[in-house]
Amino acid sequence: MTAGEQVFASIRLVLLGAVAVLQLGLSLPPLLAYEHGPGASVAFVVLALVPLVCAGWITRRRPLPRVVVAGGVVAVLGASVLATAALPADGHFGAAHWSFGLVGWHLLMLLADRVPALLAAFGAHLAAGIAQFVLAGPPDRVSIGAAGVVVLGVTSFQLGVLLLARVLLRTARQAAELAAEQERAATRAALAEQWAQDLRAGFAGGLGTTLPLLADLADGVLDPRAEDTRRRCAFAATQLRRLFAEHDEVPDPLVHEVAACVDVAERRGLSVSLAVSGSVVPVPTEVRRELTGPVASALSAARRRARVSLLRTDGEVRLAVIADAAPEAGPGPATGTGTDPEVDPKVDPGVDGVSGRVDVRSDTYGGQTRMEARWRTS
Template structure:
């Protein structure tokens, strides 16, 4: 439920509660004490008024705590109807739906307070039950005359009609609020989809920019024939660029350990060439930023992509140091300088074997 809808429903509850309090505890009490001497007995009317006041007090507490009636709703309606029946039984002869019958125009509002957030048919059923109690009291315990029936019908116009109008308004406002909620959710979904599409476009643009300096020239050379696929240097560069692309795609994956995940993708390129790759990890370490992970994996990526038959990658980490070591039987080469200042790379070549280490110390 949106904040606007919650405020709207709470405001309607408060307004209905104020009307009910005015009807029961002000107008109802004035009529009750004005005709106190005519009730048989008076205590029945006092108890009925106390029951209705207790229901209204409960609603005031629930509104203050912003809570619905929940499991208390049915007992509350039972209390309202019981109070009405008790009051009707103590009415003087031929006083139904008159000013002496104070509860006729009070119990309906108390019931509406309890059922305001329920479906319209539920409110209609309660109001009909309340009318049936009053009519049954008239038919069973009082003299039925044309004037008494006319008085009952006239009183029912306001007793039944006014709460019914408020229930209709509450139903309409609830429908409008639900439609507003749905429209807000649809708008949020559209905005989210646009944000996702925009982010995906930015990622694609960024990826293309990152590959433009190395991969694109290689592809253009192969396309226009200036580079020969049979050239060992072209094959070596193609393997390196393939590993970089695999790493680039792996950077967007949501995994627990991104560094190992990207190294596995780099190793997959070597594995497809028939190179025997061993990847080992020891310890635990914080997740390095993307730029740091690229510097840590660049040395391993190059060695894995150019290895002849075997390669071993070891990742050792802690809270203060992350080290990526690679040993492979590949050609001697010089690695690029790390782009981030916190990464150091060392390389040793000899006897057809290359050993590289990239170290990062988290600040």
């Protein structure tokens, strides 16, 4: 239920109680005290039935159906004409005219959320009452003045209630909009905080391989001229470059991260070709890390040239690298999943590995090493 519907539901509930009190407490005594025509009792019963019919929706705080509203307005206006016609002589807009003020509250209850229709109904009710007042006999100046006071007093009070309802509605809508904006702001702040935490965690993982390497270089533990040291530096640079690319807003994140790995290799002087086939497939961030891990490892171990191919279908994503890396003994990322940033970038050919999500294969033929990471989308 919207803020406007809640306000009108509460207003209708209050007006329902007001109609019941006014009809029984203020309208019934004049009906019994003055002589009226036979139509007065019928009008009173009709006016009593309208809130009784509407009470089922109003007490459950539900909007009134259009059919009920239209039927109620017609019944109320008809009862008003009938009750006015049954007034005793000189009873218009006087103590015996019990229906005039009561009908306005019925109309408010029915049309509080339909202001144009409510004003039109008010106008019809007022026009009918004045017409019957004039047709009952030529009124004198005193009668006209008394009628004007009654009309002005009743209608101004009822229109004041309508104005109050509109003010409450506007206030409720402003409060609802403010609450929604505060909730959106809190959501944005929570998402930004989560994104910052993920970013810090990702960079911390990437720096986990870089900082020890830099410390060993600074302490002289590693020789910068050694092939293994250069390979470790190339692997760390590739991992960091892929990590930066991971947080870029791009249409195809996987290709963007693979291209970042290729870019680092080309800056080292390698001749690298990249072939991409298939349309964009949504790949979770963790899976992209596992897929690009073997790429970073193979490119960091390559000597002169490498070829990277990415194949995407409805059923799987395959990322393969063929490089002219020389086979070396020792553990390497081909045996793992590509998610651990502290993996030694040496390529260990002929060893296969399977993670919970990505299947990694590595083989060597002559001087060519081939690594492939495969992820099934379903």
